[in-house]
Structures are given as structure tokens and as C-alpha cells.
Amino acid sequence: xxxxxxxxxxxxxxxxxxxxxxxxxxxxxxxxxxxxxxxxxxxxxxxxxxxxxxxxxxxxxxxxxxxxxxxxxxxxxxxxxxxxxxxxxxxxxxxxxxxxxxxxxxxxxxxxxxxxxxxxxxxxxxxxxxxxxxxxxxxxxxxxxx
Amino acid sequence: xxxxxxxxxxxxxxxxxxxxxxxxxxxxxxxxxxxxxxxxxxxxxxxxxxxxxxxxxxxxxxxxxxxxxxxxxxxxxxxxxxxxxxxxxxxxxxxxxxxxxxxxxxxxxxxxxxxxxxxxxxxxxxxxxxxxxxxxxxxxxxxxxxxxxxxxxxxxxxxxxxxxxxxxxxxxxxxxxxxxxxxxxxxxxxxxxxxxxxx
Numbered sequence: 001x002x003x004x005x006x007x008x009x010x011x012x013x014x015x016x017x018x019x020x021x022x023x024x025x026x027x028x029x030x031x032x033x034x035x036x037x038x039x040x041x042x043x044x045x046x047x048x049x050x051x052x053x054x055x056x057x058x059x060x061x062x063x064x065x066x067x068x069x070x071x072x073x074x075x076x077x078x079x080x081x082x083x084x085x086x087x088x089x090x091x092x093x094x095x096x097x098x099x100x101x102x103x104x105x106x107x108x109x110x111x112x113x114x115x116x117x118x119x120x121x122x123x124x125x126x127x128x129x130x131x132x133x134x135x136x137x138x139x140x141x142x143x144x145x146x
Numbered sequence: 147x148x149x150x151x152x153x154x155x156x157x158x159x160x161x162x163x164x165x166x167x168x169x170x171x172x173x174x175x176x177x178x179x180x181x182x183x184x185x186x187x188x189x190x191x192x193x194x195x196x197x198x199x200x201x202x203x204x205x206x207x208x209x210x211x212x213x214x215x216x217x218x219x220x221x222x223x224x225x226x227x228x229x230x231x232x233x234x235x236x237x238x239x240x241x242x243x244x245x246x247x248x249x250x251x252x253x254x255x256x257x258x259x260x261x262x263x264x265x266x267x268x269x270x271x272x273x274x275x276x277x278x279x280x281x282x283x284x285x286x287x288x289x290x291x292x293x294x295x296x297x298x299x300x301x302x303x304x305x306x307x308x309x310x311x312x313x314x315x316x317x318x319x320x321x322x323x324x325x326x327x328x329x330x331x332x333x334x335x336x337x338x339x340x341x342x343x344x345x
Contacts, residue, residue, distance in 0.1 A: 013279070053215075055212045055213055055250070055254060056213055056215070057213045084215065085300070086215045086216040086218070086219045086300050087215050091215070124213055126214075126215060126216070127299075129216060129299035129300045130214075130216055130280035130281060130282070130298065130299035130300065131211070131213065131214040131215060131216060131217070131280070131281050132279055132280060132281070133211070133243065133245075133279065133281075134213070134245075
């Protein structure tokens with residue numbers, strides 16, 4: 001039975017990981033920026049935030065709660081255009097290691113002290129022969145209002 | 147349920163992690179085929195579709211999704227195969243695994259002018275077929291309702307064509323199996339097990 005486990009386990013397998021986010025600190029009304037480190041497993045790619053085809057699912061970071069931080073606009077890296085056997089045209093993808101940047105402003109009336117902003121990164125991965133269902137990874141951004 | 151999924155997963159993918167993303171099998175000898183798990187899903191018209199409705203036909207069962215690039219390569223092949231072999235007792239059945247369901251599948255199917263039946267899949271159906279995480283995953287099912295081949299990921303058109311032709315040349319498995327059952331021979335019944343069946 002144990003030797004069979006990988007077959008079932010693949011349904012929850014992640015093809016992309018998000019590294020630990022550094023704690024950001026800022027005074028009230030200050031702008032703060034955080035780099036979200038992302039790593040795509042070798043041999044796989046994920047669609048960029050601007051996929052080449054309307055049916056493809058983009059990589060997207062969204063914030064569910066930002067606490068004392070406001071904004072959270074995301075700047076994605078420049079995607080690469082890669083040609084795969086299964087596509088007629090090159091696809092707009094992310095591969096390897098890259099960072100997604102989130103830009104916040106500390107609220108003017110924020111109480112001093114720590115907090116955590118919570119978000120999600122959604123992606124959809126493929127290799128050169130198969131694609132895998134979209135996955136969502138939870139993101140936690142610790143911050144300190146000074 | 148967990149043990150059932152594991153057993154079916156092992157059965158379909160041979161308990162081998164290396165087999166996941168490769169052309170898993172050509173057409174297996176009849177003696178090595180296992181029953182294709184039955185399922186009940188809805189087509190675009192809301193009609194209920196059971197896999198057992200297709201008994202007596204060779205079926206190409208394609209798990210796919212609109213966001214799957216390799217699936218988009220295979221779909222026109224399957225349309226061609228449907229056109230060429232429909233009168234010989236062959237059917238393609240597409241199982242769309244999009245979470246958004248018909249909202250995204252219907253426009254996609256219309257764009258490609260898909261000429262075969264599509265149903266919306268779900269996790270329970272995928273689990274019956276070993277999880278079906280990688281798309282496309284395609285099963286060739288013989289006339290007796292048994293799985294003759296599995297292709298995980300983009301396969302070659304020729305592999306599908308060869309498999310279909312080989313299966314179409316065989317007489318209906320139902321008759322063959324009923325005859326075996328009547329004489330009490332081994333592996334006689336040949337009736338596909340229902341959902342959750344252990345293999």
C-alpha cells in the first residue's frame with residue numbers, strides 16, 4: 001500500500017513554491033515594498049500574469065486582508081516567451097526563480113505594533129507534455145508599524 | 147474511499163511514479179485489462195451520461211480542460227478520429243475538468259467545433275481513474291468496457307490511431323464475455339464494476 005501513495009499524493013503536489021516573506025517595517029503613511037520570492041520547479045513553467053491565450057490561467061497575487069497596510073498593488077516580472085511542442089505560438093510564462101513585488105502604504109491612523117497581511121498566489125503549471133490543475137498558495141506578510 | 151482510490155490509482159498507473167508523464171501503455175492484451183470504472187455525469191444538454199451507455203463500442207475517454215495546452219493539440223485529432231470511426235462502433239467522450247464548468251467549457255467547445263460528446267467531470271470521477279492530475283489523460287476502452295490503454299500527457303496521434311484500429315478489429319467484448327460466463331470460465335462476467343470498485 002505504501003508504495004502506491006505517490007499516485008494519490010500527486011493531486012496536492014505543488015509545482016511552484018513561495019519563499020518566506022521578509023518582515024517589513026514602516027512609519028505611518030510611509031510606502032513599503034516587499035519582494036515575494038517565487039520558485040518554479042525545474043522542467044515546469046507557469047503562465048505569466050498576462051497569458052498568451054484567453055483560456056490560460058494567469059499567475060495572480062491577491063490580498064485577502066492587509067491590516068494596517070493599504071494598497072498591495074502587484075508588480076510582476078517581465079515574462080519570457082517560450083515555445084513548447086503543444087503550442088503553435090510562444091507562450092508568456094514564468095520559469096525558475098523570480099520575485100513578485102507588492103507595494104503598500106502604511107495607514108495614516110495605523111496603531112503602532114506588529115501585524116500580518118494575508119494573501120494568495122494562484123498559478124497553473126505545465127511541463128512540455130502535460131498541464132496540472134490550478135493551485136493556490138497562501139501568503140503571509142508580517143509587518144511592523146513603527 | 148482512500149484505500150479504493152489508492153488501489154485504483156495503482157491499477158491505472160502501475161504504482162510507478164515514473165509512469166505519470168509518459169505514454170503509459172500501448173494496447174494491453176485482453177487478459178491484462180481491467181474494467182473501466184463507471185460514472186454518471188451530465189452533458190451540455192443536461193442529459194445524464196453513464197460510461198456503461200457505451201458498452202459494445204470502443205471508447206476514447208479524454209480527461210481535459212480548457213486551460214490545458216496539450217489537450218488543445220489532441221482535441222482536433224479526436225474530432226478526426228470520431229468522424230472516421232463513428233460508424234464502426236467508436237465514440238470519443240471528453241471529460242472537462244474545469245472548475246468553472248459549462249461557463250467556460252461551452253464557448254471553448256463551440257470555438258473548436260467539437261463533434262463529440264463532452265461531459266463535466268469532478269473530483270470523484272477523476273479519483274476513480276487514479277486521480278487524473280496531469281492533463282490530458284486519455285483512456286482507450288474496449289468494446290467490453292475494459293481499459294486497453296492509458297496515455298498520460300500529450301501522446302502521439304499514431305498511438306491513438308493504432309490503438310483504436312486494433313480495438314475496432316475485435317468483436318464486441320460483451321458477447322465474448324457472456325459466453326465465458328455461461329460456461330463458468332475464468333474472468334467470465336466482464337461487467338464493469340461500479341464506482342468505488344476495487345481492482
